[in-house]
Amino acid sequence: MFAPFLTPPYLPFAIAFVVMIGIGLIEAIGLGLGSLDLDGEIGGAGDGGVLDWLGLGGELPILIWLTSLLGCFTLAGVAIQQGATALAGAPLAWPAAAAAATLAGLLLNMVAANGLARVMPGFETTAISVDGLLRRRGTILEGTARRGAPARARVVDDHGQAHVVMVEPHDDDDALATGDTALLVRREGVLFFALPDGHALLRSI
Structure with missing residues (x-):
């Protein structure tokens, strides 16, 4: 069942999934943002700026945002490859699939990150000056x-x-x-x- 996900067309998404799990484990054992003192902030984005568009304009910690992005990239990539297989009989080459999944993943993550920032306000307290x-x-x-x-x-x-x-x-x-x-x-x-x-x-x- 999982054999297709180990083939080259799915390789970028398999790697993203493994990295996402790794970040999740690091956070779970307490080695993530909760143990860091961050003296700087990401700046330069006002209302409607690039960081706001990406979902980084709020108070969501960067590792949580990155985990969400990796998840969205993985889901988008698998969906693209499954759709290509159903329509054309074979998945796309991994560079084309990765490029399409990056765009789709960014769009999905914009919604996901903004939603997480609203429903998980406790994350605002994990990174301070x-x-x-x-x-x-x-x-x-x-x-x-x-x-x-x-x-x-x-x-x-x-x-x-x-x-x-x-x-x-x-x-x-x-x-x-x-x-x-x-x-x-x-x-x-x-x-x-x-x-x-x-x-x-x-x-x-």
Whole structure:
């Protein structure tokens, strides 16, 4: 039954299907967008722009969009080859089929991606700007953070998503031990600087 899908005319769609499954597995075991801090955003598209047309103008994470596109490409390709076989007795050569499926897949994915962005609003919380963690409290996971010797801290963003960042005390004389909580007040690159909860500036916060 599945033998035709292993032949050259179906090869692009078989590969797309395998990649789609691989991305899905990566997301399922927690190695996807939920563990990444993205400092940049895709820009340059206004209302009606190319990114909006492709379904990337909303808040859908790129890996979810890509998985949807691969699925639409695979479905379109199989449908094209099955239709060609029914009408002409043989599937199209894979380059022609792949070109047609790319166009059809983009059109299908525009609808699918926009639909996913509407019905799965929780995806909006999986990718945030790193600066969005500032003014959040973090908990030191292990070791002691001192100036010049950062330690790992766990920070939960506004959406309940946990992030692990490297933290140093803001003041030279402070130290943050395992289990201590501190307020992230500034950032330099990937390194955050924090004030311990017992700091005089935070007693009223």
